[in-house]
Amino acid sequence: MTEVASKLVWGDSSQVPPFWLKPEMLAKLDKVVPRKKGTGNLAHDVVCGLKEQVEANRNVRLTIDACVHCGACLNACPTYLTTGDIHNSPVGRADLVRRALRAETRAGKWFKNLVGAERLTDEGARRMATYYHQCLECRRCGEICPFGLDQADVTRAVRSVFYDNGIISRYVGTVIESSERTGNNLGLPPPAIKTTIEFCRDEIQEEKGFVPRYKVDEHAYAMLVPPSADFFLNLETLKGYMTFFYLAGLDYTFTTEHAELGNFGLFNDERHLAKIGDHIVSVARKLDVRLVVAGECGHGWRAFKQYVIPRLRENGFEAVHVFHLVIDAIKGGKVTLDPSLNGATRYVYQDPCNYARAADLTEEPRFILAHVTRDHQDSPHSRERTWCCGGGAGMLTDELMPLRLAYGRLWYDDARSVGGQHIVRPCAICKAQLNAVLPKFNKETKDKVAYSGLMDLVYKALVPPPKPAAPASTPAVAATPA
Amino acid sequence: MDPIVQIGVFLVAPYLAVALLVIGALYRLVQWLRPRRITGLRSVAIVPYTFGYGRVLWDLIKRVFGFYTLPKMEKDRVLIYGGMIFHYGIWVVLISHFGLVVPLPLTASQHDFVGLYIGGTAGVLAFVGMLILIVRRLSLERMRQLSNFEDYFTPGLLLLIMFFGLMQTLVIRPDYLNTVSPWLTSIIEFHPNLAPIASVGIFTILHVLVACLFIAYIPWGKMVHWVGYLFNPSVTGPSFPVTTEKVRPLPGLEAHQGGSP
Ligand code: SF4
Ligand code: SF4
Ligand code: SF4
Numbered sequence: 001m002t003e004v005a006s007k008l009v010w011g012d013s014s015q016v017p018p019f020w021l022k023p024e025m026l027a028k029l030d031k032v033v034p035r036k037k038g039t040g041n042l043a044h045d046v047v048c049g050l051k052e053q054v055e056a057n058r059n060v061r062l063t064i065d066a067c068v069h070c071g072a073c074l075n076a077c078p079t080y081l082t083t084g085d086i087h088n089s090p091v092g093r094a095d096l097v098r099r100a101l102r103a104e105t106r107a108g109k110w111f112k113n114l115v116g117a118e119r120l121t122d123e124g125a126r127r128m129a130t131y132y133h134q135c136l137e138c139r140r141c142g143e144i145c146p147f148g149l150d151q152a153d154v155t156r157a158v159r160s161v162f163y164d165n166g167i168i169s170r171y172v173g174t175v176i177e178s179s180e181r182t183g184n185n186l187g188l189p190p191p192a193i194k195t196t197i198e199f200c201r202d203e204i205q206e207e208k209g210f211v212p213r214y215k216v217d218e219h220a221y222a223m224l225v226p227p228s229a230d231f232f233l234n235l236e237t238l239k240g241y242m243t244f245f246y247l248a249g250l251d252y253t254f255t256t257e258h259a260e261l262g263n264f265g266l267f268n269d270e271r272h273l274a275k276i277g278d279h280i281v282s283v284a285r286k287l288d289v290r291l292v293v294a295g296e297c298g299h300g301w302r303a304f305k306q307y308v309i310p311r312l313r314e315n316g317f318e319a320v321h322v323f324h325l326v327i328d329a330i331k332g333g334k335v336t337l338d339p340s341l342n343g344a345t346r347y348v349y350q351d352p353c354n355y356a357r358a359a360d361l362t363e364e365p366r367f368i369l370a371h372v373t374r375d376h377q378d379s380p381h382s383r384e385r386t387w388c389c390g391g392g393a394g395m396l397t398d399e400l401m402p403l404r405l406a407y408g409r410l411w412y413d414d415a416r417s418v419g420g421q422h423i424v425r426p427c428a429i430c431k432a433q434l435n436a437v438l439p440k441f442n443k444e445t446k447d448k449v450a451y452s453g454l455m456d457l458v459y460k461a462l463v464p465p466p467k468p469a470a471p472a473s474t475p476a477v478a479a480t481p482a
Numbered sequence: 483m484d485p486i487v488q489i490g491v492f493l494v495a496p497y498l499a500v501a502l503l504v505i506g507a508l509y510r511l512v513q514w515l516r517p518r519r520i521t522g523l524r525s526v527a528i529v530p531y532t533f534g535y536g537r538v539l540w541d542l543i544k545r546v547f548g549f550y551t552l553p554k555m556e557k558d559r560v561l562i563y564g565g566m567i568f569h570y571g572i573w574v575v576l577i578s579h580f581g582l583v584v585p586l587p588l589t590a591s592q593h594d595f596v597g598l599y600i601g602g603t604a605g606v607l608a609f610v611g612m613l614i615l616i617v618r619r620l621s622l623e624r625m626r627q628l629s630n631f632e633d634y635f636t637p638g639l640l641l642l643i644m645f646f647g648l649m650q651t652l653v654i655r656p657d658y659l660n661t662v663s664p665w666l667t668s669i670i671e672f673h674p675n676l677a678p679i680a681s682v683g684i685f686t687i688l689h690v691l692v693a694c695l696f697i698a699y700i701p702w703g704k705m706v707h708w709v710g711y712l713f714n715p716s717v718t719g720p721s722f723p724v725t726t727e728k729v730r731p732l733p734g735l736e737a738h739q740g741g742s743p
Pocket of ligand 1: 076077078079080089090134135136137138139140141142151152155
């Protein structure tokens with residue numbers, strides 16, 4: 001792609017760092033999760049932090065220790081395949097850490113480069129930070145590595161070390177701050193959220209002929225937690241939830257206190273991951289719901305499934321993804337779907353990487369897609385082989401656009417290779433990334449590939465019952481994978 | 483044979499190598515088990531739908547014997563075939579070494595036959611597989627970029643061991659059963675007897691010497707890979723299922739009369 005070629009030099013992506021968070025904003029984050037303070041000597045403090053991570057986190061330790069440098073992960077990593085920079089690769093990134101740590105050992109001091117040791121300098125530390133902020137945390141490397149070495153986890157650990165040293169992507173830091181202050185990434189105030197919901201209610205009335213019931217910040221059986229982008233950018237997805245819940249007859253409430261499934265703590269720092277995740281538990285307790293339902297968001301679902309659900313269960317709540325409920329409703333005959341309402345378009349399903357490689361959600365969306373569209377198929381790289389959208393792990397920011405365009409080429413070419421006219425990616429960041437890069441790609445290829453989430457298609461396919469639906473009292477059928 | 487060589491190679495080296503192996507293995511074990519905090523996430527399983535230890539075990543078996551992850555993405559055929567040929571070969575070679583110390587119900591000529599044809603074939607396969615991997619590392623730019631000294635040292639050492647071993651198995655064909663076998667058994671039983679190997683040839687000496695060096699090195703470098711991942715939570719930590727089972731029946735809204743809430 002010409003736009004990419006003009007900004008990104010093949011073989012050296014270090015020229016595209018993210019903007020870093022300003023100290024004033026860091027101070028705000030400090031108030032929520034105080035950072036560990038070092039000596040002020042960057043290289044020294046980073047090495048100390050890395051040592052601590054390796055000592056404390058078994059995943060990171062094993063990934064540093066057991067790599068055989070076979071290079072299999074190079075063929076899998078979108079960031080390496082599209083930039084050709086060995087340091088922007090799973091094994092290459094980890095080697096930056098390995099070399100710095102080895103330089104601290106006796107063997108490293110004696111034999112230096114011979115044992116792959118290289119003393120970290122301040123400049124080297126900044127370079128390391130740049131490369132670690134170019135990883136999508138998509139886990140494609142972990143999937144192909146014969147030893148399952150999870151470089152995405154190392155990325156999070158290393159970013160956490162840099163965060164302690166005041167280096168964090170401006171975008172990620174700002175979003176974390178917003179999420180902790182307002183309960184959602186976009187900083188939407190409650191009235192704005194309510195207005196959007198009302199707007200969607202009116203649209204549903206116009207388009208479907210009925211007015212969906214819903215609650216906001218009230219006690220209900222279930223609490224719906226969509227990503228905040230669904231209250232702003234992805235209104236079709238929001239309409240999908242509202243229509244589905246209404247027709248399935250489920251008593252649910254929105255929450256304006258935590259109107260966010262996304263959790264940018266996952267990208268950068270487990271302390272913030274926990275802080276943001278725990279807030280969902282406290283809102284569930286406050287509204288006294290029994291069930292928490294996650295909306296469409298890849299990384300959000302990973303953080304929710306792997307961190308929040310165990311916390312919710314410890315506190316007596318249950319939680320599912322909205323797809324689980326849709327499957328139940330389909331299998332139980334509680335909703336009527338007409339796939340022809342989504343037209344004769346060829347829909348290509350592309351798994352959000354966090355669903356497929358990190359949080360067990362690959363069969364469910366396919367089951368639903370098969371019921372809401374006529375012409376649907378998998379992308380050539382699907383399920384655990386899926387390509388990340390190119391905007392994951394906090395890369396969804398303008399200054400990284402050259403990388404986002406480079407990374408995104410992979411799924412775009414994939415979709416077109418099977419004649420895809422419409423890409424389905426049920427993930428808020430995927431959708432935001434596609435929203436930004438698809439027009440550019442389409443312009444170059446003169447194609448017209450469209451995109452959407454999955455609940456958007458559910459919305460279109462949902463057929464209102466001839467008369468008001470009966471209250472749901474029949475037990476639904478198991479939401480096992482199709 | 484010079485007594486210093488005899489004692490050095492056939493007595494000191496094996497015990498020293500095993501001592502370093504044990505110390506290194508314990509050291510690694512402590513390092514791998516000490517990190518308590520696996521990660522903030524409850525499950526870090528990479529393989530989707532890894533619910534339960536049965537599934538994890540199956541995944542491990544597929545990894546060890548099938549190398550099943552390698553062909554999943556953009557394929558690197560040279561790595562897949564080179565890796566497979568080498569590993570399958572080396573396993574058979576290692577297993578056939580047990581024949582030197584475990585009494586088998588075989589006659590001397592049957593022993594010789596098995597050693598020559600099965601051990602020899604496996605050895606050649608392992609040797610060729612290793613050569614493929616080394617040539618791959620040297621010929622691909624990306625592999626040269628990421629390789630350090632150890633990445634050449636380990637395969638180089640293995641290549642040497644296999645070369646010396648193959649020279650004996652295929653070319654020299656010494657009388658193992660009355661030389662190496664009793665010596666190795668005596669070493670394992672902690673009653674070292676160096677008499678049987680007093681007149682073994684140079685390739686046996688070199689084979690044992692380099693093998694001892696390799697054994698000592700195993701826990702200190704990337705040779706830990708074959709045990710390391712058994713401790714890796716991304717591989718061995720199962721996930722947990724999420725279903726609607728526990729929340730059924732799902733109570734509905736009281737009425738569907740329409741109207742705003
Ligand atoms: S997580 Fe994805 S982007 Fe990061 S190193 Fe692995 S494959 Fe590459
Ligand atoms: S695939 Fe695994 S072992 Fe091979 S280089 Fe990559 S991280 Fe290391
Ligand atoms: S945005 Fe989607 S594809 Fe990209 S990292 Fe997140 S889940 Fe993966």
